[in-house]
Amino acid sequence: xxxxxxxxxxxxxxxSFGAGQMLAQQxxxxxxxxxxxxxxxxxxxxxxxxxxxxxKNSGTVADRLVGGATDAARAVEFxxxxxxxxxxTMEHVTDGLxxxxxxxxxxxxxxxxxxxxxxxxxxxxxxxxxxxLQFEKAGKVEVTFxxxxxxxxxxxxxxxxxxx
Numbered sequence: 001x002x003x004x005x006x007x008x009x010x011x012x013x014x015x016s017f018g019a020g021q022m023l024a025q026q027x028x029x030x031x032x033x034x035x036x037x038x039x040x041x042x043x044x045x046x047x048x049x050x051x052x053x054x055x056k057n058s059g060t061v062a063d064r065l066v067g068g069a070t071d072a073a074r075a076v077e078f079x080x081x082x083x084x085x086x087x088x089t090m091e092h093v094t095d096g097l098x099x100x101x102x103x104x105x106x107x108x109x110x111x112x113x114x115x116x117x118x119x120x121x122x123x124x125x126x127x128x129x130x131x132x133l134q135f136e137k138a139g140k141v142e143v144t145f146x147x148x149x150x151x152x153x154x155x156x157x158x159x160x161x162x163x164x
Contacts, residue, residue: 025037025144025146027141027142027143029135029138029139029141030059030063030137030138030139031057031058031059031060031061031063031101031138032055032056032057032058032059032063032099032135032138032141033055033056033058034053034054034055034056034133034141034143035053035054035056036052036053036054036154036155037051037052037053037143037144037145037146038051038052038053038145038146038147038148038152038154038155039051039052039116039123039129039145039146039147039148040123040147040148040149040150040151040152041122041123041124041125041127041147041148041149041150041152042119042122042123042150043122043150044122045122046119046122047117047118047119048073048115048116048117048118048119049073049115049116049119049123049129050109050113050114050115050116051107051113051114051115051116051129051131051145052107052108052109052113052114052154053106053107053114053143053145054104054105054106054107055099055104055105055107056099056103056104057099057100057101057102057103057104058102059101060101060102061101061137062098062099062100062101063098063099063135063136063137063138064096064097064098064099064135064136064137065078065096065097065099065105065133065134065135066096066134066135066136067096067133067134068114068131068132068133068134069131069132069134070116070129070130070131070132071120071130072116072119072120072121072123072129072130072131073116073117073118073119073120074117074118074120075116075117075118076114076115076116076117076131076133077092077093077114077115077117078092078093078096078097078112078113078114078115079091079092079093079112079113079114079115080093080111080112081110081111081112081113088110093112096136097112108154109153109154114131116129116131123147124147125147125148125149125150126147127147128144128145128146128147129144129145129147130142130143130144130145131143131144131145
């Protein structure tokens with residue numbers, strides 16, 4: 001009986017650790033920390049998807065996100081949603097995004113986001129989309145985007161600020 005209880009307790013501990021890892025995934029690249037990369041499932045026939053994450057710069061020098069690639073789509077682009085004359089507009093950011101030292105840059109629905117253009121197949125809930133982000137200083141960084149349900153607000157709601 002004690003053995004069974006120990007096995008159950010160990011299993012629960014491992015399961016809770018695994019769930020925490022899913023929500024708190026981190027990738028470190030030099031002074032940058034990339035957290036909580038996720039995407040939403042897309043309907044059949046959709047040829048674009050969006051990715052969200054937080055990039056923290058704990059260093060003393062700025063870095064710039066300048067590009068990306070994935071086997072899941074033809075191209076990776078960075079976009080910004082802004083209000084212009086009372087209308088929400090989306091702009092393609094072509095000169096990269098600066099991550100200042102000691103600050104964070106959040107990619108969120110309705111703000112900056114990563115566009116996966118020309119999807120080869122729909123993104124399905126539970127899938128993992130592998131992508132490479134290119135930084136001026138940190139270089140190429142492999143990131144896994146966990147696909148959430150359609151319309152999901154994301155795996156966590158703790159990152160809504162652009163500063164650390």
